[in-house]
Amino acid sequence: MTVRKNQASLTSDEKRRFVAAVLELKRNGRYDAFVTTHNAFILGDTDNGERTGHRSPSFLPWHRRFLLEFERALQSVDASVSLPYWDWSADRSPRSSLWAPDFLGGSGRSRDGQVMDGPFAASAGAWPINVRVDGRTYLRRALGAGVRELPTRSEVDSVLAMATYDMAPWNSASDGFRNHLEGWRGVNLHNRVHVWVGGQMGTGVSPNDPVFWLHHAYIDKLWAQWQRRHPGSAYLPGGGTPDVVDLHETMKPWNDTAPADLLDHTAYYTFDALDADRPARAVAG
């Protein structure tokens, strides 16, 4: 069974294997297909039209399935690899080990935002940005430049306290847990993290930065935590909603899985710890 771990508690061997598997997917072309799919949904999901991957109730199950596909691809390269998650409410500095040269590399240089260290730096030669919205073919970041602060634990808690999964009009104007977690409304969790990282992470082709997966793995974990806090709260809407994926409706692009099939993450993976905030560090002392 796959166990998703806090990135901060990975051993050097786990980091090395994760990086190697990601680089292999890049080399064989499978990685860029994920970027293309994400951008297609970013462009296509609209508040007043069909919406599936973003700004809609299916934001969470869509990304859960998207991450599962990516994780399975990683495991086809190295069966020991699972997706780590980045708790940005705890590891909230550009000096975090997440951004060290042995893992994701650091922020971009000021002149052009180019990441200059780590396995995904253009200079390392293994990470061309092929699916892009502008002419630049190198990975860029500007950690903390677009917005100064990552969300705090108390801001996360304020969103986890929202008992209703989602509400009409089921888009970026909605009240409720999903839209506050996504960030179009309120304290802004998920969207703000994209902006904080900057570079490609701020664009429709955000999966060009491998931190995309660690960010979404934590968003996914927050969904699981929310379910534990609100066992009586269900995915909404339950049926008959135009342009919106209802509980038992299948989702594009897979067309074989409904949100109902993805509500229980334990059918696919578990977390190192779901209730405690920083279990691995507590153990490590």
Add this chain to the structure above:
Amino acid sequence: MPELSRRRALTAAAVVAGAPFAAATAARAAEPHHDAHGGSHDSPESFDEVYRGRRIQGRPATGSGHHHGGGYAVYVDGVELHVMRNADGSWISVVSHYAPVSTPRAAARAAVDELQGARLEPFPAG
């Protein structure tokens, strides 16, 4: 494409005389038309200016097959920038997708800021 980016950046620097004009209009553009956003989707006005050395244009789009911006098209140096209008009237673009701004002109300027002189790729037709 670093060479291209650098050339673009130098070109932008050479045309920086356009910047004061852009700065002068920045405050006005930043004011959202709140009264026009009350759920109605009337299109914002057209604009055409040089911002940080690059021409940005916006205009209502007719017969839009692929536009999701409520029938409004934005261009940077003649290349279309995919923009989208949110339910609350704010705007985003494909190069600044998670940070809503108040007008399509503000989205165009945010795109120029983010591009740092790089050319925009025409977005895929589908």
